[in-house]
Amino acid sequence: MTGWQALDEFLRTDPRDVGCERAIEVLDIYVDVVSADGAEAAEHRFPGVAAHLRACGPCGEDFDGLLAAVTGTAS
Amino acid sequence: MSSAEFAAAASVRSRGPLDEESREWLRCLTVPGERERALARLHQLLLRAAHAELRRRSRPAVVEGREQDDLAHQAADDALLAIVGKLDRFRGESRFTTWAYKFVMLEVSAKLGRHYWRNPPVPMSGDAWERIPDRLGADPAEHAESRELAAALRQAVTEVLSERQRQVFIAIVIDGVPLDALAFELGSTRNALYKMMFDARRKIRAHLVAHGYLDAEGGMP
Numbered sequence: 001m002t003g004w005q006a007l008d009e010f011l012r013t014d015p016r017d018v019g020c021e022r023a024i025e026v027l028d029i030y031v032d033v034v035s036a037d038g039a040e041a042a043e044h045r046f047p048g049v050a051a052h053l054r055a056c057g058p059c060g061e062d063f064d065g066l067l068a069a070v071t072g073t074a075s
Numbered sequence: 076m077s078s079a080e081f082a083a084a085a086s087v088r089s090r091g092p093l094d095e096e097s098r099e100w101l102r103c104l105t106v107p108g109e110r111e112r113a114l115a116r117l118h119q120l121l122l123r124a125a126h127a128e129l130r131r132r133s134r135p136a137v138v139e140g141r142e143q144d145d146l147a148h149q150a151a152d153d154a155l156l157a158i159v160g161k162l163d164r165f166r167g168e169s170r171f172t173t174w175a176y177k178f179v180m181l182e183v184s185a186k187l188g189r190h191y192w193r194n195p196p197v198p199m200s201g202d203a204w205e206r207i208p209d210r211l212g213a214d215p216a217e218h219a220e221s222r223e224l225a226a227a228l229r230q231a232v233t234e235v236l237s238e239r240q241r242q243v244f245i246a247i248v249i250d251g252v253p254l255d256a257l258a259f260e261l262g263s264t265r266n267a268l269y270k271m272m273f274d275a276r277r278k279i280r281a282h283l284v285a286h287g288y289l290d291a292e293g294g295m296p
Contacts, residue, residue, distance in 0.1 A: 001212065001213050001214055002208075002213060002214065002220070003207070003208030003211070003213040003220055003221060003224045004220075004224060004288070004289065005213070006208055006211035006212055006213035007207065007208070007211060007213075007224060007228065007283075007289075008280070008289050008290075009211070010211050010276070011276045011277075011279055011280035011283070011289075012276070012280065013273055013276050013277050013280075017273065019266055019269060019270060019273075020264075020265045020266040020269045021266040024177075024181065026168075027177055027180075028168075028169035028170075028173040028174045028176075028177045029168045029169045031169070031173055031177075032169045032170055032173050055273075056254075056269055057253075057254065058184055058253070058254050058255050058265055059265075059269075061132065061180075061184065062177075062180040062181065062184055064131075065128045065131060065132070065180045065183070066173065066176055066177055066180050068127070068128075068131060069124045069127065069128070069176040069179070069180070070170070070172065070173050070176060
């Protein structure tokens with residue numbers, strides 16, 4: 001990936017993105033859906049949250065950590 | 076049934092169908108006599124999750140040893156307080172433990188954000204703007220490309236962002252300050268800074284498209 005492509009990817013915004021507050025509000029529900037039915041099911045049910053987690057590093061970290069905690073993959 | 080048990084049972088019923096484990100947590104946490112033991116058990120779970128999360132986020136090591144232990148205890152203590160304070164807001168849409176662990180994750184994020192300023196990384200020498208392609212995960216670029224990209228980005232940041240947006244964009248993207256750390260420093264919130272960055276990204280992209288650096292639909296012009 002060239003520098004311009006990387007910059008373009010970073011600058012692109014998804015209008016479905018719900019922002020941190022609303023994503024965190026339902027993060028526990030989202031994680032339970034991912035752990036029970038898979039990421040695709042969660043994305044289908046919460047497209048705006050999925051869009052946000054793809055773009056927001058800190059919320060993405062919270063998601064990864066919560067998923068690891070509930071699936072027992074945390075060290 | 077005591078009035079406290081009645082209140083607990085009514086509270087559980089009003090939440091709708093709960094899995095058995097979540098129902099048991101709520102019962103224990105609201106019934107006098109069982110509450111203290113349940114709180115201790117929950118704190119243990121939260122502490123274990125906080126330790127695991129700090130280890131997961133500290134690769135390579137950001138906090139370790141005694142410091143990590145302190146942060147884990149602070150995160151578990153504060154998460155427990157938040158959970159107890161918000162117990163009546165748990166609607167049973169997720170498992171109780173998933174809902175509870177969420178508070179630990181948020182506390183770990185906040186504590187690491189604050190912790191960042193205790194030992195911030197030393198700025199690298201050279202032009203930080205020219206390191207943007209590398210920071211964004213691009214393949215090693217030709218120096219000329221990095222310089223052109225840096226100049227175009229710097230111009231967009233100067234021309235289209237408000238002063239506050241510029242301050243936040245430069246701190247996060249150019250200086251590499253984590254968003255939670257910046258939120259702590261500025262007395263703001265993750266959500267407010269993310270929204271500011273969201274608008275900044277949109278404005279900068281529109282500027283770069285208008286000046287022929289990026290294609291409106293994607294790909295290179």
